[in-house]
Amino acid sequence: xxxxxxxxxxxxxxxxxxxxxxxxxxxxxxxxxxxxxxxxxxxxxxxxxxxxxxxxxxxxxxxxxxxxxxxxxxxxxxxxxxxxxxxxxxxxxxxxxxxxxxxxxxxxxxxxxxxxxxxxxxxxxxxxxxxxxxxxxxx
Numbered sequence: 001x002x003x004x005x006x007x008x009x010x011x012x013x014x015x016x017x018x019x020x021x022x023x024x025x026x027x028x029x030x031x032x033x034x035x036x037x038x039x040x041x042x043x044x045x046x047x048x049x050x051x052x053x054x055x056x057x058x059x060x061x062x063x064x065x066x067x068x069x070x071x072x073x074x075x076x077x078x079x080x081x082x083x084x085x086x087x088x089x090x091x092x093x094x095x096x097x098x099x100x101x102x103x104x105x106x107x108x109x110x111x112x113x114x115x116x117x118x119x120x121x122x123x124x125x126x127x128x129x130x131x132x133x134x135x136x137x138x139x
Contacts, residue, residue, distance in 0.1 A: 015040035015120035016065045016091060024063070024132065028089055031060030035067065035074065040120070053077070058086040065091040072100035075133070079104045082135035091117075094129040109134040 021042045024030075033046035034053040043063055047053040054073060058081035066074035071092055078088040094112055095101050111132040116125035 013037065013040065013067055014065065014122075014126070016042055017118060017120055018042075020091070020117060021063070024089055028061050028063075028087065028134075030063040030089070032058070033063045034058060034088075035064050057081070057084065058088065060086060062086055062088045064088055068093060071095070072098070072103075075100045075104040078133075078135050079107055082108075083138050085137050086135075087137045088135045090133040090135070092131055092133060093126075094131040105131070105133045107135070109136065 025043070030043045033041050033043040036042065036046035037048055042065075047056065054077050058077075062078075062081070064074060064078055075090065075092065078090050082088055090108075092105070111134070113130040113132065116128070117130050118125045
């Protein structure tokens with residue numbers, strides 16, 4: 001038999017690959033990462049779970065790769081903040097069968113990611129397709 005490999009600790013924090021972030025940053029010029037940890041941040045300044053970005057006012061051009069177990073809450077917040085003047089670029093599962101997709105994602109510009117993203121620190125590509133949803137400043 002082969003060597004036993006213990007399963008990875010389950011988490012819904014997925015670190016964006018640098019090449020994915022860099023391509024989008026080049027286009028949008030991010031000013032804040034709203035869903036980060038001290039380890040996986042992509043932009044400085046950034047907010048961590050302790051900062052609770054869901055309770056803050058967002059400004060500028062925000063990068064958002066949310067915890068996928070809470071995508072609905074984060075997509076609602078991203079949409080609302082775009083109505084207040086922020087631009088929010090969201091990397092999310094392409095979950096077209098969910099309520100949050102129909103309530104919020106379809107209100108933004110949707111770009112379906114070709115292929116499956118291999119998030120940093122994972123053994124293979126994501127088990128789901130991804131999309132970039134852009135909520136542009138609506139002020």
